[in-house]
Amino acid sequence: MSNVPKPVGVVCSDVDWARDTNTAGKDLHCLTRGDSIGLTVVSEACLLSLIAVVYVFLRILRNVIWRLRRFPLRKFKMFHTPMDLLMFGLFFADILQAVGGVLDLRWIHLGKVEVGEYCNAQGIVQSIGETAVAMTTLTIAIFTFLGVWMGKNITSMFLTRVILAGIWLFIAVVVIVGNTVHRNPSKEHFQSPTPYWCWVANDYMPWKILGEYIWFWFTLGVLLFAYTPLFFWVRGNIVIHDPQWWKFHFQRADETDPEIRAKRKRAFVMAAYPAVYCINILPFSVVRWITFSHAEKNTAAATFAVTSIYGLSGLFNVILLLSTKPDAGLFGPRIPITSA
Secondary structure: OOOOOOOOOOOOOHHHHHHHHHOOOOOEEEOOHHHHHHHHHHHHHHHHHHHHHHHHHHHHHHHHHHHHHHOOHHHOOOOOOHHHHHHHHHHHHHHHHHHHHHOHHHHHHHOEEEOOHHHHHHHHHHHHHHHHHHHHHHHHHHHHHHHHOOOOOOOOHHHHHHHHHHHHHHHHHHHHHHHHHOOOOOOOOOEEEOOOOEEEOHHHHHHHHHHHHHHHHHHHHHHHHHHHHHHHHHHOOEEEEOOEEEEEEEOOOOOOOHHHHHHHHHHHHHHHHHHHHHHHHHHHHHHHHHHHHOHHHOOHHHHHHHHHHHHOHHHHHHHHHHHHOOOOOOOOOOOOOOOO
16 A cells, blocks of 8 residues: 555545555546646536537538528538638537547546546547647638738638648547557556546657647747738738738838728737637647656646636637627528529
8 A cells, every 4th residue: 555645635545546656657646636626627618618619510500401401402512611611620629629628527526537448538539639729720820821911812622621631631640550559568558647637648758749739839830920910911000012922011000090990900800819829829838848848847726727728719719700700601690502
């Protein structure tokens, strides 16, 4: 048995506590009372996102049923623009990401996080959802920049489908390979307690970076690069020399011009998307990196706080959609469908 006394509030068994404190490999983590409270907050945040995104999908289903009843099947198209398809992919990824957080409820109930099939499932779902959200957000940012700044709107549904298929294929390959080839009994399980939920273990840091972190930071960088000039262009501070999109000059916007004031409103909306992503990703990835790189600096309160904010990303995306693009073809009102 463990020589370390079990703290008040730890509900796992004495045998589990002994495993947690005496084994070098972290295949089990007993939750303290504070851990359980923090994990409950994380689960509730993810549940809010899940409910919000499910609501969006119910709206999509309503619109699809309405259109199917009123138009011949040969004229029916679910997606009318590449952005419809990308937003659908983003919200589908949001669902997976939220489900990964809601699965923490089992750990709260058991009072411990332990390797096994459930642990593997949570790690896989979180890996797929979080990476898909980042890569789809990256694609949306690139499409927006090409269309607004360079005047090269991507209208090809085929190209968009190929890009989305490539994203999901890449994620599938990384997840499948990572979870099938790394079964070395002398090392940690690939999906292990980290420590409050299950994800890729610290022994496999290259897979953490390839499968997730690199896409967090690359997407963040592209968002800042693409949306910063777009923000000032919409405000009227940048003038592009058409058709040479790479030539532009700065100017002081006329604050008395009603058109400029209207543009500033649109600038605020445009800036909201990268701002929300930054709010979600920056503290989350920094705290995660510190925790994984320097376990002795692990701060449970900071981990739960930033993960709760990140867990609300699906809810934030839904709020942005409904407040800035309520008439989007796939998600908005039931509108007539023109033939292709």
